Amino acid sequence: MSMAGFHDRGAGPVDVRVVPHPAVTLVLEFGDGPLVVDAATGRQQRGSLVAGFTHDAVRVRGENVECVQVRLSPLAAFAVLGVSSAELDHVVVTLDDLWGSAAARVRQRVGEVRSWQDRFALADDILTRRIAEGPSADPEVAFAWSRILGSNGGVRVEELASESGWSRKRLWSRFREQIGLSPKRAARLVRFDHAVHRLAVGADAAMTAVESGYVDQSHLNRDVLAFSGITPATMAGETWLAVDHIAWKDRGKNELS
Structure with missing residues (x-):
């Protein structure tokens, strides 16, 4: 898995098209403004999100956005998310749907950390633990x-x-x-x-x-x-x-x- 931290520094609304990528994308959102994802189907999701592989025609937008974005190898995605990658193809779901109340606790913990490197370390620890406890690929x-x-x-x-x-x-x-x-x-x-x-x-x-x-x-x-x-x-x-x-x-x- 690899990570990046994104924030808009009050530069105005974010509105970008998602380009399909050979990884499952996990977004841990903790900013003042909600991250919003608009799918081609018209369905809208907010907050911390998981996007499957071929999430074409999807736009991400928001204001005062802060998040840690993780690109998960599909080899690790099932262990981390608790759902098969096959169920995520062309799908964007909230992390709450997959992790339940644990998603809110993760959002709070990531938001309480002050530096990006500490946020990365915290996210890495959370996800690595889930990988270790979950099933591995053949x-x-x-x-x-x-x-x-x-x-x-x-x-x-x-x-x-x-x-x-x-x-x-x-x-x-x-x-x-x-x-x-x-x-x-x-x-x-x-x-x-x-x-x-x-x-x-x-x-x-x-x-x-x-x-x-x-x-x-x-x-x-x-x-x-x-x-x-x-x-x-x-x-x-x-x-x-x-x-x-x-x-x-x-x-x-x-x-x-």
């Missing part, structure tokens, strides 16, 4: 997920079963159960994430397509549209991507205004 599933991440989604998913030592049917079933996506969709999401971060730093779209393993630029365009609902040109300027190199560097724990 080694074969963890191996397949690692291969997909390590190849930026470029691994041939047909080869994963033979490399893991399991049958294709068993690996696909257990992977979907524990990761929350099929291996093919997981590889697409990881490849998409790699490509859009290249676009965000100004890389040429055609070259990005080639370097990210797409057949051509049209293939990249279709995947970006499928995951985000916008074009690669629009995606390149998204605030959500622009802050990543600041928010998630230095061992994954940073404060961002």
Whole structure:
């Protein structure tokens, strides 16, 4: 898991589009103003939140917002959240729905801590304890997920079963159960994430397509549209991507205004 701290310093309302990411997102909110998430379905959630993988067409907004945002590996998400990642695909839920009264206690504890580093340490302790007490993923599933991440989604998913030592049917079933996506969709999401971060730093779209393993630029365009609902040109300027190199560097724990 990796963490970042966000606060708006009274600079005015926050309103940003969420870009799908190959992790389950946990937001521990403790500011004066509630964090609000608007989904494409019209459903609205407030406060501390959990967002599944492909949370496309979702906007995050609020004012006087302060929060610790955690990107959870799907290998750890079930132990931390108490719910399968498969149940979180395309879903945004409140932490209260998953943790009950424990969510309010966590919000209070995080809000009482004065420095960001202490907040990170507290959140790390809370989540690490839950990971230690929860179930772990099968080694074969963890191996397949690692291969997909390590190849930026470029691994041939047909080869994963033979490399893991399991049958294709068993690996696909257990992977979907524990990761929350099929291996093919997981590889697409990881490849998409790699490509859009290249676009965000100004890389040429055609070259990005080639370097990210797409057949051509049209293939990249279709995947970006499928995951985000916008074009690669629009995606390149998204605030959500622009802050990543600041928010998630230095061992994954940073404060961002």
